[in-house]
Amino acid sequence: MPGAQNALIVVDMQNDFCPGGALAVAGGDEIVQPINRLMQNFDAVILTQDWHPADHTSFAENHPGAEPFSVVEMPYGQQVLWPAHCIQGSNGAAFHPDLDVNRADLILRKGFRSGIDSYSAFFENDQQTPTGLEGYLRERGFDALTLVGLAHDFCVAWSARDGAKLGFQVTVIEDATRAIDLDGSRNKARQDMRDAGVELK
Numbered sequence: 001m002p003g004a005q006n007a008l009i010v011v012d013m014q015n016d017f018c019p020g021g022a023l024a025v026a027g028g029d030e031i032v033q034p035i036n037r038l039m040q041n042f043d044a045v046i047l048t049q050d051w052h053p054a055d056h057t058s059f060a061e062n063h064p065g066a067e068p069f070s071v072v073e074m075p076y077g078q079q080v081l082w083p084a085h086c087i088q089g090s091n092g093a094a095f096h097p098d099l100d101v102n103r104a105d106l107i108l109r110k111g112f113r114s115g116i117d118s119y120s121a122f123f124e125n126d127q128q129t130p131t132g133l134e135g136y137l138r139e140r141g142f143d144a145l146t147l148v149g150l151a152h153d154f155c156v157a158w159s160a161r162d163g164a165k166l167g168f169q170v171t172v173i174e175d176a177t178r179a180i181d182l183d184g185s186r187n188k189a190r191q192d193m194r195d196a197g198v199e200l201k
């Protein structure tokens with residue numbers, strides 16, 4: 001096996017997170033072509049796909065009377081209630097049509113259990129239930145990870161932070177991300193990532 005192995009992890013580049021989608025992130029579509037170009041520079045490309053059942057407890061509509069973007073206490077901690085998004089098999093859950101999905105070695109789905117969200121590609125939101133990605137990366141010999149995609153301040157940040165905690169050398173290319181920026185979440189995410197030892201580039 002050749003020397004240092006660097007994997008590109010492309011987070012949640014799905015229709016629902018792009019303009020016109022159910023949980024649109026401003027400018028989400030602008031990063032598709034830059035991400036496609038970046039893919040050429042890595043030993044592997046891994047795509048994550050937010051993949052929720054319709055009765056998912058992260059959806060505001062499944063909490064009678066609750067407003068989207070409000071916060072509730074769940075058994076595993078605080079949870080933002082989102083508009084329903086990325087429902088398994090829907091067009092909203094599909095990857096942006098221009099994303100070069102053929103380049104991916106692995107597509108990792110997350111958030112598929114009704115009772116718990118999964119922002120991070122490594123752990124569900126209880127921060128202990130593994131998705132299996134760590135084992136995959138270690139078995140293939142990756143030590144460096146570069147993260148891009150949506151959303152900067154939720155799934156990218158949580159994945160980056162967990163990757164660094166697990167001992168990977170993690171870089172986030174911020175130009176190839178876009179943020180939801182809910183109540184200052186973008187700045188907080190940047191600080192959390194830096195504190196965890198993530199390089200922001």
Ligand code: VGL
Binds near residue numbers: 011017082152
């Ligand atoms: C995401 C909120 C809910 C993300 C996923 O991809 O950042 N954010 N589900």
Ligand code: ZN
Binds near residue numbers: 050051058
């Ligand atoms: Zn989600």
